[in-house]
Amino acid sequence: MADDRMGPNPVPVPALANDGGTPALFNEVTFYIVESPELPHEAAREIARMLIENGAMESKPLGTGPTMQLDLQEITHIISSTIDFPDYSEAGGLMIPVVKPEWVDFSIQKNRIAHVRPYTPDPRFFLCGIIATIAELPVGDKEAICGGIIAMGGQYGSNLTKFTTHIVALNMDNEKCRQAVAKRMSVKIVLPHWFDDCLKLGRRIDEAPYLLPNPEIERVANFEPMPLPKGPDLTYSHAHDGGAMALDPPSPKRSSSVFERKKIRLGEDLELSPRLKSVIATVVVQMKGEVVDKVDGADIYVGQFRDGDEYLEASRAGIHVGSLTWLYWICAHERWASPLAKLLHYPLVRGGLPGMEKFKITVSNYGGDARLYLENLIEASGAKFTKSMKTENTHLITARSHSEKCQAAREWNIDMVNHLWLEESYAKWEIQSVTNPRYTHFPARTNLMEVVGQTPMDVKALERFYRRYDDDDDYDLMSMDEGSGSATNGKRPKSTPRVKAVNKRTLLNDTSTPSRWSNDELSGPSPSISGSGRKAKERAAARLHQQIMPDVMQYEREQKRKGGVLGGRRARGSKSPADERTRKRTVSMGIDSTDEDSKAGIKKQKKRSRPTVYLLMTAYRDWVHQSHREEADRRALADLGIQCVNDPTMCTHLAAPHIVRTEKFCCALARAPVVVSTEWPRACLKEEKIVDTEPYLLRDSDGEKKLSMNLSQSLERARKNKGQLLQGQIIYVAPGVHGGFETYRKIVEANGGACLLFRSPAKRATNLPDSDTLVLLSGDDAADKRLWNPFLKMARTKEKEAVVYRADWLLDLAMTQKVEWAERYEFP
Structure with missing residues (x-):
């Protein structure tokens, strides 16, 4: 949890600038600082001082200790x-x-609120912090590279400034490069190939081989040997027999409070000896933590496998779940890290990933901890690791495309991929296609060992191991109490008035923005700032659709061109001697290196029909654990003009085996799609054309009876509601509701409402919709019940009617497309 030490600073009244009339820079900013090892208390207080001096207000957390939470209103x-x-x-x-x-620093330097996205700590935006300018590239290449930079968190500037970090150029013969050299600016001048390779991999690789003048990728042939890079620190990121994990945990070198106020449960499946368990407990106490004997009440669970009562209890309770390797990593580095940040810091799965047991995998061009990490990851996935390569090997994981093993892999027709294939298969818990260009891309004069171990766990993929439903992709949101799920007709209690239709603008406080927010010479995502409400939400969404997404789409279109975003026909001049030597040697070996990495990804496909049907599938069993079949079916359907989508707001057709209360089904009904049986896409594949939907319309009298609904009537109401059944209504969701907050948020928003997680009354909630009735969806566990009185008290303070309902109220509403206030949804 974020550190709740806020210091003695009082919360000031928003300040004015020195001239006494213009509002201070951060006048509309209310901030909270999350303290961490990277941002310790002293540095956090200095940042707070700078913000407050420039007019910002500091938000105090709600509660103290383990129950502390941020006031997000x-x-x-x-x-x-x-x-x-x-x-x-x-x-x-x-x-x-x-x-x-x-x-904060940049905003103060510029005396203007800076764009927020270039400063995100989210590692997915791997170009965050880069401010690039482009020197004399063709217009198409320039637009594509700019789109990729912005999409991945960077910024683009048309001019060279003191804030510029990178100049993208083909050579030094241009004004920007000459100016940077003359002024001895601290800026890197790189070939556009660097951005192209980073964007293809989804990782930021070292710029060194691409630096002008005289870049290494032009001086040295790709097949020439190169030393192994230092690579990331992967100590205690893997558990190897006889390695560090066979020893006692490292003791902290100095006083550490990493586990302050944290209770840790060491799982039974670790099978620790009494001596080792005692040693670990001592180290935890030295770091201000406590080892407890049960999961109930613990903040952290450390286990070996993703099964067993303790793992399920911990995961469902939402506490941190990690492996012993993760615990040792924290002890060694004396700082907190999420157990989801590294793949082997989370408990393993007995038997591995289904399908991986058929694979025999070897590794090339990796060394040290990186190699040990990959060996352990291969074994954890369920595949067999072999030190040497033989003809029976199925896969070669390599950091470069040149080595003896790489040459043998080509001759023996063994799949050759980089480590991203293994990492993402494990993270997503689904075997990824080896034909994906990301997995077969090997940048020239780069060893991909430098970016190994950066893939985090996929949180969504983990849910299948602990959620209370057994459908891997789409689960039925039926109540734990099956009796409460029936939607018989009932009368609305007199005390709860009908949902009032309020214009959507009431959800936002759309106050005009001061001129300070206007764009400067840098092009990037617009700043997101709000006062008492969320007034930037509409502007941010508009910019996303009108500016940022077209940039990303432009980049994706350019990436499909021959040669990637750099263009297929543009030449940088005569080929270097290294290029010629490389080509001559590889041609003599029967390989054309100029197109070696792209053959798999640029196979010519027959021209597809433009999609006329956008199909959403739910509860479709044919693709469960059948990624290759799913990929083939999706391609075949796309060739017919049927685009499979995962977003319910995009679908024109919904396919299901029967009526199911899944998240997708509930969200999609609000769009009034054509609802068909899953036999319809099967028939389209069999007939190799889009067949008439009439014979395949979903008819499920048993399902309708069970849910007390009529599908035809629901679709008719949905057409009239136009996705606005809950317009102007706010729905609160308690943490313990079966299915999770995100599921219900999507259903509410699909029907035009607003949804918030309720954990305690907000101190200030002036930006909430003005609906007559406040609704709390709750589970029946003790933790949720403790929220009922605070919720009802909040409603009385606002002079609103309030109801506490089971989640079935929202699910029935979504399925029937009508709002019913009924006592059967209340708790006894």
Whole structure:
């Protein structure tokens, strides 16, 4: 949890600038600072001082100790060097920007609120911090590279300034490069190939081989040997027999409070000896923590496998779940890290990933801890690792495309991929296609060992191991109490008035923005800032659709051109001697190196029909654990003009085996799609054309009877509602509701409402919709029941009617497309 030490600073009244009339720079900013090892208390207080002196207000957390939480109704900005704090996901859902401390420095230097996205701590935006300018590239290449930079968190500037970090150029013969050299500016001049390779891999690789003048990729042939890079620190990121994990945990070198107020449960499946368990407990106490004997009441669970009662209890309770390797890593580095940040810091799966047991995998061009990490990951995935390569090997994981093993792999027709294939298969818990260009891309004069171990766990993929439902992809949101799920007709109690239709503008406080927010010479995502409400939400969404997404789409289109975003026909001049030597040698070996990496990804396909059907599938069993079949079916359907989508808001057709209360089904019904049986896509594949939907319309009398609904009537109401059944209504969701907050948020928003997680009354909630009735969806466990009185008290304070309902109320509403206030949804 974020550190709740806020210091003695009082919360000031928003200040005015020195001229006494113009509002101070951060006049509309209410901030909270998340303290961490990267942002310690002293540095955090200095950032707070700078913000307050420039007119900002500091938000105090709600509660203290383990129950502390952020007041997300009040906060407009969160300052953090990491995304590893409990409120991060909810802040993102409310469009509250999370920015690094550098955002404050840059804003003050420029005397203008800086764009927030270039300062995000989210590691997915791997070009964050880059401010690039482009020197004399063709217009198409320039637009494509700019789109990629912005999409991945960087910024583009048309002019060379003191803030520029990179100049993208083909040579030094241009004004920007000459100016940078003459002024001895601290800026890197790189070939556009660097951005192209970074964007293809989804990782930021070293610029050194691409630096002008005289870049290494032009001087040295790709097949020439190169030393192994230092690579990332992967100590205690893997557990190898006889390695560090066979020893006692490292003791902290100095006083550490990493586990302050944290209770840790060491799982039974670790099978620790009494001596080792005692040693670990001693180290935890030295770091201000406590080892407890049960999961109930613990903050952290450390286990070996993703099964067993303790793992399920811990995961469902939402506490941190990690492996012993992760615990040792924290002890060694004396700082907190999420157990989801590294793949082997999370418990393993007995038997591995289904399908991986058929694979025999070897490794090339990796060394040290990186090689040990990959060996352990191969074994954890369920495949067999072999030190040497033989003809029976199925895969070669390599950091470069040149080695003896690489040459043998080509001759023996063994799949050759980089480590991203293994990492993402494990993270997503689904075998990825080896034909994906990301996995077969090997940049020239780069060893990909430098970016190994950066893939985090996929949180969504982990849910299948502990959620209370057994469908891997789409689960039925039926109540734990099956009796409460029936939707018989009932009368609405007199005390709860009908949902009032309020214009959607009441959800936002759309106050005009001061001129200070206007764009400067840098092109990037617009700043996200709000006062008492979320007034930047509409502008941010508009900019996303009108500017940022076209940039990303332009980049994706350019990436499909021959040669990637650099263009297929542009030449940088005569080929270097290294290029010629490389080509001659590889041609003599029967390989054309100029197109070696792209053959798999640029196979000519027959021209596809433009999609006329956007199909959403739910509860479709044919593709479960059948990734290759799913990929083939999706391609075949796309060739017919049927585009498979995962977003219910995009679908024109919904396919299901029967009526199911899944998240997708509930969300999609609000769009009034054509609802068909899953036999329809099967028939289209069999007939190799889009067949008539009439014979395949979903008819499920048993399902309708069970849910007390009529599908035809629901679709008719949906057409009239136009996705606005809950317009102007706010729905609160308690943490313990079966299915999770995100599921219900999507259903509410699909029907035009607003949804918030309720954990305690907000101190200030002036930006909430003005609906007559406040609704709390709750589970029946003790933790949720403790929220009922605070919720009802909040409603009385606002002079509103309030009801506490089972989640079935929302599910039935979504399925029937009508609002019913009925006592059967109340708790006894």
